Amino acid sequence: MPRVAVVRFPGSNCDFDTLRAAESVGADAYFVWHRDADLRGADVVVLPGGFSYGDYLRSGAIARFSPVMQAVQRHAAAGGPVLGICNGFQILCESHLLPGALMRNTGLSFVSKPVDVIVEQIDTAFTCDYEPEERLRLPVAHGDGRFVAAEDTLRMLEAEGRVVLRYVAATERSPFQPNPNGSANHIAGICNPGGNVVGIMPHPERAADRLLGLTGGSGFFTSMISSHQESSN
């Protein structure tokens, strides 16, 4: 079973949910503190949601410089899987492990509700258990979730198939919950060229247990197990 390190920053608040979701699929999950310089033999690293360092300056901007992020950078550079959820996605962008940035939602409001997304890339360490173009309902909870990138970066992400999750576009009388934040190209999640670093705004850990009503997020956690088994064979 993979060792899954869940990184805790001061201000992380989805850390326990994430740990529990990883444990529920059988992973050997544990916490790593932001001051730790060692990931203690992690196979997979997850940066959970929250408001690291109070989101001072910009969301994720300060967390980038914590000792643990140096270790995460090395882990990612060696091809190790890293998943950033919400604030974790913002940290990955600020750390330049993923391109672009996450800006204030177009509607200015903090949006906390389930939305519908499509899994557009299943060749990653965190989405390999999904079907191509699978539609999921996942909760979002963010104020800074509008993905922004330079035009050529957007073109590259699309051309290289690096959009992992995409919100459903708003259409008249659509039964779906659409793009909640004005994100460019309706992007909800992207990956690096290797597919080992993935950042997503929705919260799969909040949709990974029947008791919580939604279960569509559990594939992110079972994929950690599947991709680990594949890589160790």
Place this chain on the structure above:
Amino acid sequence: MTFRVHVRVMPRAGLLDPQGQAVEHALAALGFEEAGEVRIGRAIELDISAASSDEAEARARLMCDKLLANPVTEDYLLDVETD
């Protein structure tokens, strides 16, 4: 010497600035219809110990590139106070 440095960080031109738009609408609602193109950024002031004003500016530029501004979404202006 110590130099007082003023940094102005603004959302890059062309990027949607919903805060600026909201304030522009609020100004119009107050009767200030003459206000337009409102954009909201951030002002940062800091003291920098350096041998010269040029050195203080160079250090401040490095600080902006590394932390104070996000190169993907923001531009910045620097001003070093001179006595």
